[in-house]
Amino acid sequence: MGRPRIFLGSEALARGDVSEYELRRWHQPILRDVYVAKPWTPNLRDRIAAAYVWSKRRGVIAGVAASALHGAQWVDVTHPVELIWRNGRPPRGLVVRNEGLAPEEITTVGGIPVTTPARTAFDLGRHLPLDQAVARLDALLWVVPSALRDLPAVMARHPGARGMKTLRAALPLVDGGAASPRETRLRLLFVNAGLPRPSTQVPVFDGRQLVRTLDMAWEDYLVGAEYDGDQHRTDRFQYAKDVRVKRKLDSLGWHVLFVIKEDSPVEIVRSARAALTARGWRP
Numbered sequence: 391m392g393r394p395r396i397f398l399g400s401e402a403l404a405r406g407d408v409s410e411y412e413l414r415r416w417h418q419p420i421l422r423d424v425y426v427a428k429p430w431t432p433n434l435r436d437r438i439a440a441a442y443v444w445s446k447r448r449g450v451i452a453g454v455a456a457s458a459l460h461g462a463q464w465v466d467v468t469h470p471v472e473l474i475w476r477n478g479r480p481p482r483g484l485v486v487r488n489e490g491l492a493p494e495e496i497t498t499v500g501g502i503p504v505t506t507p508a509r510t511a512f513d514l515g516r517h518l519p520l521d522q523a524v525a526r527l528d529a530l531l532w533v534v535p536s537a538l539r540d541l542p543a544v545m546a547r548h549p550g551a552r553g554m555k556t557l558r559a560a561l562p563l564v565d566g567g568a569a570s571p572r573e574t575r576l577r578l579l580f581v582n583a584g585l586p587r588p589s590t591q592v593p594v595f596d597g598r599q600l601v602r603t604l605d606m607a608w609e610d611y612l613v614g615a616e617y618d619g620d621q622h623r624t625d626r627f628q629y630a631k632d633v634r635v636k637r638k639l640d641s642l643g644w645h646v647l648f649v650i651k652e653d654s655p656v657e658i659v660r661s662a663r664a665a666l667t668a669r670g671w672r673p
Contacts, residue, residue, distance in 0.1 A: 394426045396439050398446070422481045434458055434467045435500075441471040441484050442502050449475030450496055451504040452487065453513050454526060459499040460507055461533035462526070464571050472513070474505070487517075492547055508540035515560045516553025523560040525574040531566030538564070567591040572617045573605050576649060576658070580606075580615070583659040584673065585666065588615065594644060601638050604646065611669035614639075614646040615662065645669065 400423050402408045408417070417425040420432055420440040432440065438455050451459060453472035458465040472485045480486040495509035505513065507530065514526045530537050538561075545554070563581065567590025568574040581587050588606035592614065595601060607614035618632075639646050645665045649658055 393439075394430050394436060396420065396424060396426050396436065396443050398443055399423050399425045421483070432467075434465060434469070437467070437483070438471050439502060441473055444481070444484070445473055445475050445477065449473035449477075449486070449503070450491060451502060452510065453485070453505075453517060456505045456510040457514065457526060457530045459502065459504045460510060460530065460537075462529040463533075464525075464529055472517075487513075489551070490548055492544075495544060495547075506540070507534045507537035508544050511537050511541050512544045512548070512551075512557065515557030516551060518556075520556055520560055520563075521575065521578055523556060524563045524578060525568075525571040527560060527564045528566060528568040528574045529571065531564060532569065535566055565590050567606075569605070570617070572651075576615060576617055577606055579655055579658060580662055583663070585659070585662055586671065594639065594642065596638060596642060601642070602635050607646075608666060608671070611666050611671055612642075612644050613662070613665045613669055614644055616646060616648050618648045618650050 399413050399417075399419075402425070403410065403413065413425065416428055418428050418430065419425055420437065421444045424440045424444045426432065426436065426440075430436075434455075438451055438459065441455070442449060442451060450473065451471065452474045454465055454469055455471045470483055470485045472487065473480070474487050474489050474491050476488050477486050478488070491505070491509070495506050496503055497506045498504065511527055511530060514530065515523045518526060545557075563578065565577065568577065569591075573590075577588060577590070586608055588608050590606045592604045592607040592609060593600055594604060594614075604614040605616045636646070636648070647658070647661050647665065
């Protein structure tokens, strides 16, 4: 099934493509004056396209929505779509920013103008709280490892932009090795607690055989940390595989913390600090 046709109702009426009755009867609004044929449940890509059409095809998709167009995961379908455009009264579900945007900071994805990865990183780091900014930047780097390459040039073009302090604080914390926001939060938990910064996506071998790629690890101390999802409870095969892997890691001298969502931050940090201290780390 192809992508739905998303259009401005006022334009379709002016051209005579539909009557007012047909517009109301056979189409549904996504945004003010933006329609799609019934029945349809708009996904994130549709909502982004609708935002672009709503701007009369003049806006540029930015921020979290831009990162999603570049391939970043973990963006909810209901997340507000950000546009760089000159309009101060967006409908619900859109965020419009009237900001400077250089031509070299615009690209296209699927025919929709979108900020380049570097400009997207610039906006994510400025407009979000610090921990969220790091998580979104991690997700962008996971799919576009070169996203920060041109960021210094973007920063130089906009030296007085709002949020530069947050961006500069976020950049040293960014790590493209985080496969999910939960991994980012776990890494930041350790760093903010004063523990050494762990490496990410650390392979552990038994001879030439790969045993596991750990979410993060302090390799000098053979201490690692993994965020365990719910698959260990819902997938018996995965559960059995994980048990065997844990046994092998133990036999190779690794101490790996397997963190679940029910664990408290205080207990997680306490366990990591104890493991590192036992292996020779000194604060």
